[in-house]
Every structure is written in C-alpha cells, then in structure tokens.
Amino acid sequence: MKLSTRSREYIIPEYSLTGDLLSFLTCNLQYRYQNKGNLPPSMPVQLWFGEFIHGALEEAFLKWKKYSNTDQLGFPWNWEEEIKPIEDLITGRLKVKGLNPPYEYVNNYGPKDNIYSARLERSINLWGPHLFPLIEDTEVLIKGLRQLNDKNARSDYYSINGVVDVLSSKMVDKFYQKTNNNPFQQTLDDYFNLSQTNSIINYLYNNDEFKKLLDDELNEYEII
Incomplete structure (x- = not known):
C-alpha cells in the first residue's frame, strides 16, 4: 500500500492594521526591534497615553452624540465640567488593565499644568466640531486578504485585520x-x-x- 506524505501546512501571514502596518510605516527599525525582537518600548508612557487619548476621544464622541441634536453641549467644552469626568473614567479603566498614569499626570491638575489633559482638551475642542459629525461608526472590525506578487514570498496572500473608526x-x-x-x-x-x-x-x-x-x-x- 502506498502512503502519501502529509502536505505542508499553508499559513497565510496575518498583520494588524495598527500594530503592524502603521508601526512599520512609522519606523521600520523600531518595528523590527519591538515586534520581531520583543524589545519593550523605551517609554511605556507612550502606551498609556495612546490608550488614554483613544478611549477619552471615543467617550467624548458618545457624549456628543447623545446631545448632538440639542444645544446643551456645544463647543468648546469646559474642562472641569465636561472633560475631567471623561479623564477620570478612562484612567480608572486603564488602572484595571494594569496601565497606571505617569507621575506628571497625577501630580499636575488641569490643562494649564498637565500636558496630557491639555492635549486631550485641545483634541476635543479643536477637532471635535469637524470630526464628530463625520463619524459613521466606531470600533469596526475589519479583515481582508491581499495578493502577494513576489515570487519568493512564503505565501500567495497575506491578511490584514484591525479595529478602526469609520x-x-x-x-x-x-x-x-x-x-x-x-x-x-x-x-x-x-x-x-x-x-x-x-x-x-x-x-x-x-x-x-x-x-x-x-x-x-x-x-x-x-x-x-
């Protein structure tokens, strides 16, 4: 009886839209060290701030959407009344995930002394009036295949996936x-x-x- 050999596994390379693609386009060498060499970021605060600004802007959009048909929440937003509660909510969520805010954030209060609060306030009040009305959906899962034309590639296709805001x-x-x-x-x-x-x-x-x-x-x- 003739037995056939088991065919080799065919694995399609899979990349994240933000974690891989955008990171590689930003800096090829940094991507190689951090994603392939498992070298931790030199400044962990970057990870915290990225999660902080993304989560806070999403909460700000949801808050704006709730009152968008009324005149109760026009721009610019007051930091003490409108933005600080969002900051407290997001920093609490991040602490649960093990991401603690940097000392500069804890020791300085308000956008005048706190660069993180200042950047969030600026993002909401500067871009909010232009960005929020255009948002169709948030946290949309996407995935697709693209063809590889390189003859020496290890696969005929590669996969791109990610979570994006439309x-x-x-x-x-x-x-x-x-x-x-x-x-x-x-x-x-x-x-x-x-x-x-x-x-x-x-x-x-x-x-x-x-x-x-x-x-x-x-x-x-x-x-x-």
Missing part, C-alpha cells in the same frame, strides 16, 4: 446628478460647500488622491 461613509451616487454634464464637478462643488465649515472635508476637497477616487466613479467608499 469617519465617513457616503454613497457617491448621492452627490452625482445624472442630468449634469459634469457630475465630477458637481460632486466637488458639493464638497466645496461643506468644506467652508469642515476642515476635514476641506482637506479631502483639495486632496488629489481623493479626487481621483471620485473621478473613477466608485459606487461606495469609506474613510477610516
């Missing part, structure tokens, strides 16, 4: 007018009207890569 999800057809002789220009005009009050839309309006997406007449797109 800043905007729009049907381009909403902006297009089929009766218009120049639908692309009509779309840009619509964006231009929005760009007068929204800095993010203004950036997209002047971004050549984004204009090309509209010019290709995609049926749907998302900004993450």
Whole structure:
C-alpha cells in the first residue's frame, strides 16, 4: 500500500492594521526591534497615553452624540465640567488593565499644568466640531486578504485585520446628478460647500488622491 506524505501546512501571514502596518510605516527599525525582537518600548508612557487619548476621544464622541441634536453641549467644552469626568473614567479603566498614569499626570491638575489633559482638551475642542459629525461608526472590525506578487514570498496572500473608526461613509451616487454634464464637478462643488465649515472635508476637497477616487466613479467608499 502506498502512503502519501502529509502536505505542508499553508499559513497565510496575518498583520494588524495598527500594530503592524502603521508601526512599520512609522519606523521600520523600531518595528523590527519591538515586534520581531520583543524589545519593550523605551517609554511605556507612550502606551498609556495612546490608550488614554483613544478611549477619552471615543467617550467624548458618545457624549456628543447623545446631545448632538440639542444645544446643551456645544463647543468648546469646559474642562472641569465636561472633560475631567471623561479623564477620570478612562484612567480608572486603564488602572484595571494594569496601565497606571505617569507621575506628571497625577501630580499636575488641569490643562494649564498637565500636558496630557491639555492635549486631550485641545483634541476635543479643536477637532471635535469637524470630526464628530463625520463619524459613521466606531470600533469596526475589519479583515481582508491581499495578493502577494513576489515570487519568493512564503505565501500567495497575506491578511490584514484591525479595529478602526469609520469617519465617513457616503454613497457617491448621492452627490452625482445624472442630468449634469459634469457630475465630477458637481460632486466637488458639493464638497466645496461643506468644506467652508469642515476642515476635514476641506482637506479631502483639495486632496488629489481623493479626487481621483471620485473621478473613477466608485459606487461606495469609506474613510477610516
């Protein structure tokens, strides 16, 4: 009886959108040391602040969304009344996970003396009016396969996964007018009207890569 050998395991390399891809694009060498060499970060406070700012902004968005149809929570937000309760909530969550705030955060009170509070307050009051109205969904799980064209690659595909916030999800057809002789220009005009009050839309309006997406007449797109 002829027995066949067991086929080799076929493993598709899997990478995280933020932990791997963005980290590699930021600094190749740092990615190699920390992700492949297991070298711990030289400044653990970076990990705490990343979790702190992300969690606080998400809570700020949920709070804004709750009152967005009223005039009870307009910008700018008062730090003592609106932002500090969010900071206390997030720092408490991080302590449960074993992430304690740095001494500078504990020993200094308020955005005037505390750089972490100052950055959060600035992020909410500067970007909140432009960012929050565009958010379609938060903490969305994504996963997809991409083809590897390199003949020496260990796999034909690689996988990308991650958790992202969808800043905007729009049907381009909403902006297009089929009766218009120049639908692309009509779309840009619509964006231009929005760009007068929204800095993010203004950036997209002047971004050549984004204009090309509209010019290709995609049926749907998302900004993450």
